[in-house]
Amino acid sequence: MQRGSFQAMKSLNKSIILTKILNNGPISRAQIAKETELTPPTVGSLVKELIEQGIVKESTQGVSKGGRKPTMLVIDQQAFYMIGIDAGPSKISAILTDLAGRVLMNLEQPLSTPITETQFTQQLIGITEQMLSHNQAHQDDIIGIGVAMHGVVNAELGQALYAPNLNLRDMPIGETLSAHFPYLVKVENDARALALAESWFGDGKGFERLVTLNIGTGVGAGVTIDGELYRGESHIAGEVGHMTIDINGETCTCGNQGCLQTMVSGPAIARRIDKLIKTGTETSLKGQTEITAFDVFKAAEAGDELAEQVLVDTGVYLGIGLTNLIHTLNPSKIILTGGVAKAGKYLLPAVKQTVAKRALTQSAKTTSISLSKLGDHATALGAVALILVELFSKNGEMTI
Numbered sequence: 001m002q003r004g005s006f007q008a009m010k011s012l013n014k015s016i017i018l019t020k021i022l023n024n025g026p027i028s029r030a031q032i033a034k035e036t037e038l039t040p041p042t043v044g045s046l047v048k049e050l051i052e053q054g055i056v057k058e059s060t061q062g063v064s065k066g067g068r069k070p071t072m073l074v075i076d077q078q079a080f081y082m083i084g085i086d087a088g089p090s091k092i093s094a095i096l097t098d099l100a101g102r103v104l105m106n107l108e109q110p111l112s113t114p115i116t117e118t119q120f121t122q123q124l125i126g127i128t129e130q131m132l133s134h135n136q137a138h139q140d141d142i143i144g145i146g147v148a149m150h151g152v153v154n155a156e157l158g159q160a161l162y163a164p165n166l167n168l169r170d171m172p173i174g175e176t177l178s179a180h181f182p183y184l185v186k187v188e189n190d191a192r193a194l195a196l197a198e199s200w201f202g203d204g205k206g207f208e209r210l211v212t213l214n215i216g217t218g219v220g221a222g223v224t225i226d227g228e229l230y231r232g233e234s235h236i237a238g239e240v241g242h243m244t245i246d247i248n249g250e251t252c253t254c255g256n257q258g259c260l261q262t263m264v265s266g267p268a269i270a271r272r273i274d275k276l277i278k279t280g281t282e283t284s285l286k287g288q289t290e291i292t293a294f295d296v297f298k299a300a301e302a303g304d305e306l307a308e309q310v311l312v313d314t315g316v317y318l319g320i321g322l323t324n325l326i327h328t329l330n331p332s333k334i335i336l337t338g339g340v341a342k343a344g345k346y347l348l349p350a351v352k353q354t355v356a357k358r359a360l361t362q363s364a365k366t367t368s369i370s371l372s373k374l375g376d377h378a379t380a381l382g383a384v385a386l387i388l389v390e391l392f393s394k395n396g397e398m399t400i
């Protein structure tokens with residue numbers, strides 16, 4: 001075997017062990033060998049390297065099945081820290097976390113529009129500086145800054161290509177932050193970052209093929225395979241909000257007709273109840289102007305039958321969209337997130353019934369579908385996960 005391929009094999013094995021400890025720790029060396037089919041000496045020597053790097057540590061002793069108690073291995077969650085920034089469209093929030101995604105501090109600032117590129121980048125730099133000055137004790141252990149940016153992003157170049165709500169284009173965010181701070185900087189679209197957050201810190205942890213569907217004003221999905229984002233050939237993988245469900249349906253913001261987004265987004269829910277009210281259907285929302293999806297949810301909670309029916313119908317449409325997704329990608333799990341997912345108690349049963357009715361095979365019919373539990377910092381956690389992906393693919397050897 002050539003030296004190069006030996007190095008590549010060693011690196012791959014180390015990465016397998018590190019991920020195993022992350023997902024299944026505390027875990028013994030023997031258990032790792034058994035579950036990864038690597039030899040015990042290989043596991044032993046690579047674990048030794050990971051401990052020397054400081055990313056893995058020995059933990060409390062495990063339960064013995066007779067004989068000496070095995071020493072358990074865990075990720076040293078306090079070995080490194082990361083900053084995650086959720087940028088726009090209406091505010092910037094930043095968090096400092098350890099490797100487990102535990103939030104040590106968070107800051108938030110409103111973004112006022114109109115805003116220039118200089119003002120925007122100054123604000124990004126400012127919030128990062130503020131975070132660093134409050135956490136001087138951790139400064140030497142910070143390994144990176146992740147930015148989850150709304151709009152179209154070229155993740156490879158770290159550029160925000162188009163931020164529609166701020167009306168800004170072609171901002172070299174990665175380059176600008178790298179010039180100011182001595183850390184690795186990664187930039188990604190916010191919906192994709194959210195998917196990464198579910199894969200590293202949420203219910204998607206440990207699932208090989210995960211789809212996270214974000215349903216809010218828009219609808220978009222992030223696809224992660226083995227904890228890494230699948231972006232597609234030209235960065236549009238996951239644009240499932242523009243999957244056609246009804247060729248004669250409403251016109252979408254993209255110009256096509258009957259996209260999933262025209263049926264399940266927040267504005268779509270509001271439009272549908274508006275139409276029903278105009279036909280004379282009884283509801284407590286009658287007479288109210290500018291009804292939002294949240295109003296529909298509140299009305300359903302108060303026992304309004306029409307509001308509940310509109311949400312259940314939304315679940316059926318969503319189920320049809322998800323069936324198409326299941327047939328295309330066959331994911332191990334689907335997580336629903338975003339504002340509309342907050343009405344999950346009305347949507348989810350209809351989603352599951354629709355998938356069970358329409359999907360092709362028994363396993364596809366019972367694809368795990370659940371609601372996100374990540375809470376307010378989800379997108380910023382996704383930004384943090386951008387750095388974790390780097391750290392784990394480099395076997396924990398990424399130091400500053």
Ligand SMILES: [Zn+2]
Nearest residue numbers: 242252254259
């Ligand atoms: Zn569309």
